[in-house]
Amino acid sequence: MKSLYAFCLLFVLAFLPATSRPIDGELVIRLQEDEKLTGTFSGDIDQQTSVHLLFLKNKKDDHYIVKPFFIDAHRNITALETSVFKEEPSVVSYHLKDDMLTLLLQQGKRKEQNLEILEFNTLNGDVQQFTVANFKEPYLLLRTKEKTFLLNKEDDQVEVVTILGAGEPQKTTLNLTNVSKETIEKLFKEKPETINTEEFVEHGSILPSKLYYSGDKLVFDYKSEEEYFILTVDPASGDIMFLVQSLKILKRLRK
Template sequence: MNTFLKLSFVLLFVSVSYANNVINNLVKLPKHFKVEHTFSGDLNDTESFHLIFSKNKKNKLFTIHPYVFDGTNITPLDNITNDSSYSLVSFHRDNNILSLLLSFKEDKKDFIKRININLLSKEIEESDAIENEDFSTSIREENRSILINKNKKEIRIVEFKNKSDIKVLKYSYNKRDDKYRDFFDANIEAVKTNEFVANGSVAELRAYLDGENIIFTKEIKENISTEVVSIPLNKKELFPSKILVFKLNNSDNTYKKITSFYHDKKLYQFANNKKHGEIKITSTSSKKGSTIKLDQSLTQQLVQKHNFKGFDDFLKAAGKSKYNTTLTINNTEDGNLKVRVDYVNIEYSYHYNWWWHHRMMHMHMMHQQIQFNAPAGFGPTQPNDFHFNTYDIPKEKRYFEFVINNQNEVISNTKTKTLYKEVDKKEYIDKLEEIQDYKQESSCFLENSFRFIAYSKKNKGFIIQTNTL
């Protein structure tokens, strides 16, 4: 066999062994790739991308197999390989460049690398790795990702913007009794503000992205107050603002619970006990605000209720120790704000990065199989016959809603259609997880659809499918 034929044979072997094979919109990897997990993300209103994470049993390299799905066709992209296992922390897009922020371990240290994928040319560009020790949370917008890291000595913020910009800001605590050390001593949970999440976060310490500022809020239950710290991203150095304290208790009512939501330079707080409750709205710049009492006059202004039987019953239940109260804000299409107040079981957790829900569900299912050897769910489903009619998730919503204008006044006779529609994402994800024919699922939400990738045991390959919301 001459040299040319030998080379051609090698190239053919490589292409067959390592290609991301798509046959009739069914993805089949070569058998020497052991799949670890998948990830799905939105690109725009109609397109999504899907990643299959695997380990190559031949060369021991870890591989990411990327695909783009437009609702009809699956387009494979070039594989990404690494000596260590990758985990996706965040992603964003700059025109035709998809940026993946991937974390990995090397010499027992945590690192992160940005990998850019040109969705047109399929060209891949890898950045130098930077340290990612003590990662806490991430905040994502369409064209940027912000990572927050913290430990007992410092808080560190890394902003990845567009396809190349990286900005690192760091604040080191000056002394043992540094007030910011105490403020940041809890786990940080990022709250997404460019969509509507019905109940929001119940974490003690929360982070909101407001333009070029990250706003941190911390609930202080001991004196029924919320502390607020702002960190600007457009400065050369990181220095937190003064800690602002917003209290609610007064001489008439001693409240037992407090929750809050930050929106457009205002802090919305809800405090209550079993008999009384009020909502306080305060400008974080001027500290001027107003208070809305939960009484008969507000009852007449409610625009929507779910399992709501009046404020007496609501407060009596919401004041119990087995519940946490929640408050969220949603813009209406006519320029006002809809306020929702609810309470949830203390086991409830807020999901900003929905892909973690899949990972936690898989761990839970594995634990169940080990403990009980009895997987949950209902029978196999065809790839194009994805229905949820036989499964019902218990509803635990007991909320009430009302509308306010920009002057914080409760108003009526208004259009209540909201800018961000309400989608019960957990319901879609949980029902997907229950289909026994599927494994290695991941999903994302587009403007009007639910998109997922899953390995079909019956079809022996990965399917990518769309379902209308």
């Protein structure tokens, strides 16, 4: 609700300076004559901060424009540096570490997509950009407050891509040598549900497999009527700690 409220308040600021100002009334975004609004995006980073985007198209050169805005915990709004793309972009993820906001945008044709990593300084609006060519949609995406994880899976190989800011992403292949093929099949029989632990979920997942981030580790969690196990993954090294418990044995012990 906060994101929706803030963006409704936002609607109509192309000339807001890249210094923060309080939201103390209606803010107006005035488009240039050659600009056409094609879409908007609002996302909560946590319970206090949020990011808001205007997607525009230049009617003269057909280029696409992204105008980002950041709202901090004190309800100050900052207009961040505008970015221009030849192909229509879409939001992949976003996260905030200290004063640096990272926005991941996907753009390009289906077989020739790029991942654009934009890192904004929320204090002065400046941006740094890094492009990952030949980007393919990941098997799983997990967004945390300070980083984004992309997981690529091919057969029994799982690669973890960690994105912090505008630089080369860190890539690690999971070391699954000590995990049985049966366990891997159970874990990935259905695509695990990714859970952002920063967000409140009233009802837990109904899927047997889940993925979340806790204590600097990626945690794969699997539960069926007969067993429960977790794989704790170090995203920096790919090392895995495996814990398995039989629910049948636990039920007998409780009797």
